Amino acid sequence: MPAPAIRTDRLSKRYGAVRALEGLDLTVNAGEVFGFLGPNGAGKSTTIRLLLGLARPTAGRAWIFGVDARDVAAAHRLLAYVPADVALWPQLTGAELLDLLAATGPGVDADYRADLVDRFDLDLSRPARAYSTGNRQKVALVAAFATRAPLLVLDEPTSGLDPLMELQFRRAVAEARDNGQAVFLCSHQLAEVEAVCDRVAILRAGRLVDVATVPDLRRLHRGQITAQFTGAAPDLSDVPGIDLLDQTDGMLRFSLAGPPAAALRALAAADVTALTVREPSLEEIFLDYYGQAER
Numbered sequence: 001m002p003a004p005a006i007r008t009d010r011l012s013k014r015y016g017a018v019r020a021l022e023g024l025d026l027t028v029n030a031g032e033v034f035g036f037l038g039p040n041g042a043g044k045s046t047t048i049r050l051l052l053g054l055a056r057p058t059a060g061r062a063w064i065f066g067v068d069a070r071d072v073a074a075a076h077r078l079l080a081y082v083p084a085d086v087a088l089w090p091q092l093t094g095a096e097l098l099d100l101l102a103a104t105g106p107g108v109d110a111d112y113r114a115d116l117v118d119r120f121d122l123d124l125s126r127p128a129r130a131y132s133t134g135n136r137q138k139v140a141l142v143a144a145f146a147t148r149a150p151l152l153v154l155d156e157p158t159s160g161l162d163p164l165m166e167l168q169f170r171r172a173v174a175e176a177r178d179n180g181q182a183v184f185l186c187s188h189q190l191a192e193v194e195a196v197c198d199r200v201a202i203l204r205a206g207r208l209v210d211v212a213t214v215p216d217l218r219r220l221h222r223g224q225i226t227a228q229f230t231g232a233a234p235d236l237s238d239v240p241g242i243d244l245l246d247q248t249d250g251m252l253r254f255s256l257a258g259p260p261a262a263a264l265r266a267l268a269a270a271d272v273t274a275l276t277v278r279e280p281s282l283e284e285i286f287l288d289y290y291g292q293a294e295r
């Protein structure tokens with residue numbers, strides 16, 4: 001079996017009394033787009049710093065394709081990184097920057113890079129000091145995708161991109177996956193994570209809360225059902241996991257956790273004329289987890 005793109009074993013980091021990361025066990029496979037989510041301060045950046053060898057773990061270990069993450073020279077031949085705050089040398093033009101980044105990174109596919117420059121609508125003749133936040137992000141993204149590195153580590157890579165560029169980003173991620181690359185995507189843009197990720201990990205206060213596919217996460221969280229009926233209202237009093245949200249004459253709306261069989265039986269006993277089922281969005285799932293921390 002080839003080594004996974006990322007593996008961590010009880011990876012932990014403390015800053016004094018602060019437990020930034022506690023016992024993280026994670027595996028990200030080649031060809032997988034993996035979302036890494038968590039509220040502010042959950043430990044996402046700390047994890048990335050440990051994966052990149054920018055910080056030393058207090059305990060535990062991390063590997064990039066079987067290479068110890070602390071072996072920075074070897075591990076960085078296998079990955080490309082886009083930071084949340086892209087800083088570029090202000091006097092260099094976009095073209096000079098891409099050449100510099102290509103020369104110092106894990107390699108470059110020049111044809112693909114030209115294609116990406118076009119798709120991301122990047123003006124390479126301007127100096128970096130004249131770039132907006134979004135344009136700086138585009139330079140870093142084009143440089144990273146163009147490496148075709150086996151692992152792409154992307155930290156909040158699209159916060160400054162407009163919707164058209166966001167679509168280009170999603171397309172490039174899909175191409176990376178089709179090319180067998182792994183993508184580790186840290187993002188607060190939940191719609192983006194929902195659209196591109198195969199699996200997501202949810203981190204809270206330095207600990208992993210869950211790792212699952214988006215459909216699996218949906219199954220664990222509350223969906224919303226609206227039923228319209230004529231005659232007597234369906235009797236939902238015995239349905240487990242139900243939470244009645246709204247009831248008017250001829251309509252009721254409820255949320256449901258767990259399998260829908262009991263609710264469907266109760267609805268079938270009434271004269272239901274229309275039924276809509278809305279699955280929870282990743283945002284609702286995330287808030288559900290986040291809300292648990294407040295309780």
Ligand SMILES: Nc1ncnc2c1ncn2[C@@H]1O[C@H](COP(=O)(O)OP(=O)(O)OP(=O)(O)O)[C@@H](O)[C@H]1O
Nearest residue numbers: 015018019020038039040041042043044045046047
């Ligand atoms: N150098 C440091 N010294 C002290 N504490 C730190 C340091 N870096 C991070 N922390 C603490 O570790 C915890 C995790 O921080 P981290 O930056 O990893 O969170 P994050 O999930 O990336 O948050 P955000 O979404 O806001 O970027 C926080 O409590 C933070 O204050």
